[in-house]
Amino acid sequence: MIVITAYTQGWNAVFRNGRMWLALYLFNLLLALLAALPFSGYLSRTIGSSLAAEGSPGGFDYTLFNDWLREYGQGLAPILDASLGFLLLYLLLSVFLMGGILLVFLQFAEPFRWGIFWRGCPRFFWRLLRLTVYFLLVQAAVLSLFGLLFYLTTGGFAIFEMETEMELVQPLYYLLPVYLLVAVLVFMVQDYAKIHVVQEDRKWLARPLRQAFGLVFRNFGSFFLLYLLNIATLLLLFGIYWWGSGPLSSAGSPALLFLWGQLFIFGRVGLRLLNLASAAYLYHRAVQHSGTEA
Amino acid sequence: MPPKPFLLFCFLLWGCRPAFSQLSPRTASYDIQVRLDTAEKKLYGRQALHWANPSADTVRELQYHLYLNAFRNSESTFMREAGNFGFMIDAMRENCGWGWTEVQRITDGDGNRLAMEYIAPDDGNPADRTVLRVPLARPVLPGGTIRAELEWTSQIPRAAARTGYNQDYYFLAQWFPKVGVYEPAGMRFAQAGQWNCHQYHAEGEYYSDFGVYNVAITLPAGFTVGASGVLQGVEEQGGEKTWAFRAEDVIDFTWAASPHFKEIKETHNGVQLRLLAYPYHEHLAERYFRVIKFAMDFCGSRFGPYPYPGLTIVDPPLHGMFSSAMEYPTLISTANLCFLPASVRTSELLLAHEFVHQYFMQMVASNEQEEPWLDEGITNYYEARIMDELFGPQSSTVDWLGFRMGNLESNRGEFFGLDNPQIADYGRFSWQFPEGSGHAISYSKTTLWLRTLEGLLGTEALDEVMGAYFRRWKFRHPCGQDFIDVVNEEVAKKFGNRFGENMDWFFGQVLYSTELCDYAVASIANTPVAPPAGIFEETEDCVRPEGKGEPRFRASVIVHRLEGLYFPVEVRITFEDGQTITEQWDGKARSREFVYEGRGRAVAAEIDPERRICLDKNFINNSRAVAPQKTGVRKYFLQFLFWMQNAMQGLSMLV
Numbered sequence A: 001m002i003v004i005t006a007y008t009q010g011w012n013a014v015f016r017n018g019r020m021w022l023a024l025y026l027f028n029l030l031l032a033l034l035a036a037l038p039f040s041g042y043l044s045r046t047i048g049s050s051l052a053a054e055g056s057p058g059g060f061d062y063t064l065f066n067d068w069l070r071e072y073g074q075g076l077a078p079i080l081d082a083s084l085g086f087l088l089l090y091l092l093l094s095v096f097l098m099g100g101i102l103l104v105f106l107q108f109a110e111p112f113r114w115g116i117f118w119r120g121c122p123r124f125f126w127r128l129l130r131l132t133v134y135f136l137l138v139q140a141a142v143l144s145l146f147g148l149l150f151y152l153t154t155g156g157f158a159i160f161e162m163e164t165e166m167e168l169v170q171p172l173y174y175l176l177p178v179y180l181l182v183a184v185l186v187f188m189v190q191d192y193a194k195i196h197v198v199q200e201d202r203k204w205l206a207r208p209l210r211q212a213f214g215l216v217f218r219n220f221g222s223f224f225l226l227y228l229l230n231i232a233t234l235l236l237l238f239g240i241y242w243w244g245s246g247p248l249s250s251a252g253s254p255a256l257l258f259l260w261g262q263l264f265i266f267g268r269v270g271l272r273l274l275n276l277a278s279a280a281y282l283y284h285r286a287v288q289h290s291g292t293e294a
Numbered sequence B: 001m002p003p004k005p006f007l008l009f010c011f012l013l014w015g016c017r018p019a020f021s022q023l024s025p026r027t028a029s030y031d032i033q034v035r036l037d038t039a040e041k042k043l044y045g046r047q048a049l050h051w052a053n054p055s056a057d058t059v060r061e062l063q064y065h066l067y068l069n070a071f072r073n074s075e076s077t078f079m080r081e082a083g084n085f086g087f088m089i090d091a092m093r094e095n096c097g098w099g100w101t102e103v104q105r106i107t108d109g110d111g112n113r114l115a116m117e118y119i120a121p122d123d124g125n126p127a128d129r130t131v132l133r134v135p136l137a138r139p140v141l142p143g144g145t146i147r148a149e150l151e152w153t154s155q156i157p158r159a160a161a162r163t164g165y166n167q168d169y170y171f172l173a174q175w176f177p178k179v180g181v182y183e184p185a186g187m188r189f190a191q192a193g194q195w196n197c198h199q200y201h202a203e204g205e206y207y208s209d210f211g212v213y214n215v216a217i218t219l220p221a222g223f224t225v226g227a228s229g230v231l232q233g234v235e236e237q238g239g240e241k242t243w244a245f246r247a248e249d250v251i252d253f254t255w256a257a258s259p260h261f262k263e264i265k266e267t268h269n270g271v272q273l274r275l276l277a278y279p280y281h282e283h284l285a286e287r288y289f290r291v292i293k294f295a296m297d298f299c300g301s302r303f304g305p306y307p308y309p310g311l312t313i314v315d316p317p318l319h320g321m322f323s324s325a326m327e328y329p330t331l332i333s334t335a336n337l338c339f340l341p342a343s344v345r346t347s348e349l350l351l352a353h354e355f356v357h358q359y360f361m362q363m364v365a366s367n368e369q370e371e372p373w374l375d376e377g378i379t380n381y382y383e384a385r386i387m388d389e390l391f392g393p394q395s396s397t398v399d400w401l402g403f404r405m406g407n408l409e410s411n412r413g414e415f416f417g418l419d420n421p422q423i424a425d426y427g428r429f430s431w432q433f434p435e436g437s438g439h440a441i442s443y444s445k446t447t448l449w450l451r452t453l454e455g456l457l458g459t460e461a462l463d464e465v466m467g468a469y470f471r472r473w474k475f476r477h478p479c480g481q482d483f484i485d486v487v488n489e490e491v492a493k494k495f496g497n498r499f500g501e502n503m504d505w506f507f508g509q510v511l512y513s514t515e516l517c518d519y520a521v522a523s524i525a526n527t528p529v530a531p532p533a534g535i536f537e538e539t540e541d542c543v544r545p546e547g548k549g550e551p552r553f554r555a556s557v558i559v560h561r562l563e564g565l566y567f568p569v570e571v572r573i574t575f576e577d578g579q580t581i582t583e584q585w586d587g588k589a590r591s592r593e594f595v596y597e598g599r600g601r602a603v604a605a606e607i608d609p610e611r612r613i614c615l616d617k618n619f620i621n622n623s624r625a626v627a628p629q630k631t632g633v634r635k636y637f638l639q640f641l642f643w644m645q646n647a648m649q650g651l652s653m654l655v
C-alpha cells in the first residue's frame, strides 16, 4: 500500500539524513539555551543561596513558586520578553531551514550533503515565509470561525440559561473534531504547497498553491491517511514521554528527567522530518502518476 | 428482667428528655407556613414569631430583616455594594428578575395590628428596605415573651446572590422576615440594650438568635424539597404537596426545591446525610460523602459530636450556581462542574468549609456582618486542616497534570497576592473592607495567623484551645474579644507565662495591625581567629602563634526582621561537620547576630525551619547557605529550558 511505503520511505529518509536531524535538534537546543540562560542566572541570584528550593525534589512546589513570583517576579518580565524574541527568531529560523530540508528530501535516494541543504535554505526563504504567513492567517480564520460557532452554540456562554454544564461541553463533541479535521487539512495543504514550491522552484505562489490544492484533492485518501499515520506516531511519542516522565519526576532526578525530555525533543524533531519526508515521497509518486503537470 | 425501680428511672429519664435535648436558649422561634407559586415565582407566607426578651430591659420594638428587599432595585445598599456578584446581578438585572418582600400585616399576641417602618441603621439609605422597625403596642418586659404574627408576600429574585430561582430550581435563603438580635448591655459591643439588625450587605450574612423552626412548605407535587432540620412529613392535596420540617436550636432556616433533585442518603455517626443532586451529578455522591464524613469525625473529635440528626447537602445545577458554596444550619451547598477532573477538589474543599460552619457560625453564632473573621477565618483554617490531612498538604486543592496546590498554601497565595496586603486591619464591618480585600483578610489572613498560632502552641494545644472556645461559646454570640479571652486563659493554663503574661501581643499584631512578617538570614561569615600571641601573666617568654593544627573560626550568622510583625522563632545553624545548633530567638530585634567560636565554619542557617510562622511572607530568604545551592536552580532551569524547546518545536509546526 502506497501510504505504508511512503511512511517507511519517510523513516528511511530521516535516518539517511541523520546528520540533518541531529543538526535541527541542536539548533533547537542552542536557541532554547540562549533563551534560558538568563533565567538560570536570575534563579542563581534569587534562590541560589537559599535552602528553600533544595528540599523539594519532585513535583511542583506551589509555595516556592508563589513566594518566588511575588518577591522576585519583577525580574522575570525582561527574561520572558527576551524568550518571546527567541521564539520569534526560532520561527524565522524554521522557515529558513525548511527550504534546505525539503530540497534534501526531494533528492530521494541521494546521500545527505550539506551543500544541498545550505543551498535550499536561503533560496526558498522569502517564498516559504510568505506561505507561512498566508497559512497562519488561514489557521487564525479557521480558529476564529470555530470559536464563534462555539460561542453561538452555547448562547454566548449563558450559563444561567443552561440546564447542565454539559451544554458547555457538548458542542465541543462535534465542533472540536470538525475543527481539528479542518485544521489538519489546512496543515496538509500547507505541507504539499511547500513541497511543490521547492520542487517547482517558481517565483510566485499563486500557481503552486492552486496546484497543491488540486493535488491534495485528487489524492486525498492517501495523503490524509499518511497524515493520520504521522499524527498517530506523534501521539505515541507524547504518550511514551508522559508514561516515563511521571516516575522520573517523582524519583526526584532532574538530570534523568532532562535526558528523557531531550529524547522526547529529539523524537519530535525526527517526527517533523518524517512528516515532510513521507509527504515528499507521496508527492513525488502522485506527480509521477499524473504526468509532469501537478 | 430489670428491677422495677430501674424501669421507673428510665421512664423518668425519658420524660426529662426534651429538657436535656434543648441545646440553645431558643430566643427566637418561628412557625411558618409558606406557599411557593412556581408560575408567579412568589412566596406567600404566614408566620408566628415567638420571641423571648433575653435582657433586663423593657423592649419597645422589634426589628426584622427583610433580606429579599436587597434585590428590589439597583439602589438598595446590597446592590450598590455588589461588585463581587457582578455576573449574577447582571443576569438578574437583564432579566428584570428583581425580588422583594412586603409585609401585609403584623399583629401581636393580643391581636393589635402593629405599625411598621423601614429603617437603614447602617447608611441611612432611604432606598434600602432590608430592615423593618415594628413599634410594639405592649412592650416586652424583662424575661417576657411576645408572639408576633406576620402575613407577607415575596417575589423571588431570579438567580440573585445566594438566593433566588432559575428555571425550576429554587434556593430560598434569607427568604422570610427574620427578627434581629437584641443585645443586652455588656453583650459583645453593646453599651446599652440594643437591636443588632444590620441592613443586608453584599458581604457578610449571618447573625441571628437560636430557636425552633416549624416550617410547612407547600409547592407543586413534582418537587423535591431539601431544608434545614428534619422532615416531619409530606401531605399531598390537589396537586400540591406540603413538606413539614422542624429544626431545633438553629439560627436560620433555608430550603431548596427542584423537580429534578435525586436524593441519595447515607448515615454517619447516627447522622442522616441527605444529598440532593441533579441526575448527572449523582456519581459525585461518593466524593461528597467521603469528605463530609471525614470532616464530621475531625470536628467531632475536637469540638464534640455534630449534635443535629441530619445534614442536607445541595449540589446546585449550573443555572443554580448563584446558590453554591453556602452554609446554613444543617443545610449546605457545594459546587461542581462534572467535566472537571476529580483531582481539582473544589467541591471537597467547599463541603469541608461549609460543614465546619455548622460549628463556627451555626453553633458558635458570632456576628458575621461585624466580625467576619470569627466564623469565616476559623472555618477556613479548619477547612485547610481537613483538606491537607485528607488529601496531602501539597496537593489537597489541585493535583492535576503536574500542577499541585495545597489548601493552606493557597491561602498564603491569596493573602500575599493582594496588591496591598496591608490594606486593612480587622477593625471594620464585613462590607467596609476596601477594594474587595475582605475575603483575603477575613478568610486567608486569619487562616495564616491561626496556623502561626498552631506553630507556636503545637497542633494539639491549639485544637484544645479551639475546643475550649467552642464549648464555652456554643449556642451563644461571642465577639472577637471573647475568643481572645479564651485563648489567653487556655494558653496560661497550658504554658504558664512561656508566651508572656497573655497572648495580647499576638492578637495586637495579627488582628489590630496591618504589619507583615518577614524574617531573613542576612549573612553568614566565617573569620579565621588567630591563636593567642604575646606576653601573658603566666608565661615568661613571648607566646608565638602556632602554625600547626586546625585553624579556629569565628562563625557569625546575622538574621534580620524585615517587616513589622515579630514572633518567637527558631534559628538553625549548620556547621561544616554536619552538626546543627538550634537557637530560640524572640524575634523582636531588627537584627540579631549569633556568634560561635571554635565550632568550625557555619555553612548554612535557617530561620523557622519547620515553617511554623506561616505569616512569614517570603520563605525563600529564611535560609542561606555559604556554598551556592545548585539543585533547585538546576531543576527549574532545566524545566524552563525544556518548555522553551517544546514551545519552539511547537512553533516550527506552523511553518
Ligand SMILES: [Zn+2]
Pocket: B327, B353, B357, B375, B376, B379
Ligand atoms: Zn465560609
